[in-house]
Amino acid sequence: MRFLFKTDYDDDIRLFPHSGYVISYGTLFALLVIAPFVLSSYLVSQLVFVCIYATVGVALLILTGFTGQASLGHAAFLAIGAYTTAYLQQFNVPFPIYFLAAGLLTGVIGAIVGFPALRLQGIYLVIATISFAFIVEEILARWESVTHGNEGMRIKTIQLFGTQVSRDSPAFYFLCLAVLVLTIVGALNLLRSPTGRAFVAIRDSETAARSLGINVALYKVKSFAISAAITGFAGCLFAHKLSFISPEMFTLQLSIEFIIVILIGGTFSLHGAVLGAIFVVMIDPFLTYLKDDMPGAIGHFAALLGAGATRATQIQDSVAAFASANGLKGAIYGIIIILFVLFEPLGLYGRWLKIKLFFQLFPLYKRATFKHQKIYVKSERLR
């Protein structure tokens, strides 16, 4: 176990408290840099989605995890970022400019959404943000002169410094990774300065925050704006990755996926956004596996156990029918959320911390160590 002797206020301010952090994050970064050159293109593609989801996860953490304002409308913010991209591309606007525009416009809309949200709390805020998401979805479907309605819009390849950055190229992966890293660094900077502490103060006690001179309304709007802006940037990348966008891609289910990202990852730390994103993005390959390989494997196994050939085929068919049933993904999400809320409210990152502590303290670990801590989402302790 390592003991830190703090001799300077900077010891509490710096991002890497000791050399161990530099080594582990450095290794991680090196691995991420060589990843596109060693992994299959499918996995790199999944990594790009992890980066985008994690970026949205960080955005949602700022709003929900740190400011305590729940939101089920982040798919709409993502959509606004994506459509801004598609719309501006028609006028041959260069990438850096429409990328910034996507973030800024979404941020402004986020601030506007933040205003009515000032008077709402907990479950009512969730409902308000859901309605906002539906409104955006409808607008995207009907405002055909701008959004091309349900026909959707094509996204052209990024032109950067005179070269094409294809959506499957390592360069695009590095772009997404860079956006994620910058977002995380920005969020960490925010959290160690007055604004971030004001967010946390609002989450834990608005009354006390006010009595200490925090303009609660202003900071809530700021939190909405920052969260939306980051999601807007992610939306731009998301649109490029999909190369085609239409309103039905930005449904409530996507917002729920983002909530799952932070809920499963852990709502109290930015690590949660990344872990949660990996988890959510990897559910899809898992489902594909369920559909493609598992029925055969189970049928084969049944045959091994002595079932007749017809019986084995029957079993194989019923497993296949189950695995490709509609709504299986939703059901799996539901079960996962319930299990996490019940058994690991601190999320994957909380679990990781416990495992780490277990080995650090090896024979002396006590399960009660983490008993005091509660989950940070305020909607869960409604008055």
Add this chain to the structure above:
Amino acid sequence: MSYFRAENLSLHFGGLKAVDAVSFAVEKGEILSIIGPNGAGKSSIFNLISRIYTPTSGKIFFEDRDITEEPAYGIARLGIARTFQNIELFENATVLNNLLVGRHRHSTTRLWQELLFLPSVRANEREHRRRVEQVIEFLDLEPYRDKLISGLPYGVRKVIELARALCAEPKLILLDEPSSGLNVEETDDMSFWIRDMKSELGITVVMVEHDMTLVSRVSDRVIALNYGRVLAMGAPAEVQRHPDVVAAYLGA
């Protein structure tokens, strides 16, 4: 002119007059205690001053400025800090972060500077931290710096709330029952700190308190309230002997 003044302050909830035409003044550098039975309107007065409630009528002046219309966060920026009867700490943050929030009214950095954590932000953070450290030393909170509030005992939380208010470097501090839930030793410490706040830090103190020993030990003046009205005002011993006050407490 008085340093702080409330004029005909009233707070009515429908027919209930929680605070009824209360006037009082606080001089710079004094310790004023507000006493009274439960439901007398003591905490309501604090909530009116810090603008958690809006007065039905009446005016509040601080440093010759009308602050009746000031928003809640504006009160703190003027230099009026407070603690709460039922501790309002930021449960899931560390003690250090709680105290640093107390410094909020002194932060001058802008959002974009904070996103980049420019040297100016870092310098500000160091300065905040230095001031917080002084308060930590003043109130002997060294062992708790990095602890989460949710794991701390009640008595310590009470002190941390006082510390957070002091971090704001207030000119006037409102203490809502500083000794409630504290044991005898802790109450003793509290009374020393309240006096030191006045003598060393030059802070004017207004407190609501039930513990008469503490009240008579630290206060310069006492106001007794009942049913939202002022019963008596004056030196601690005088007020405690005042027939109306005795009647209010003993129900004669």
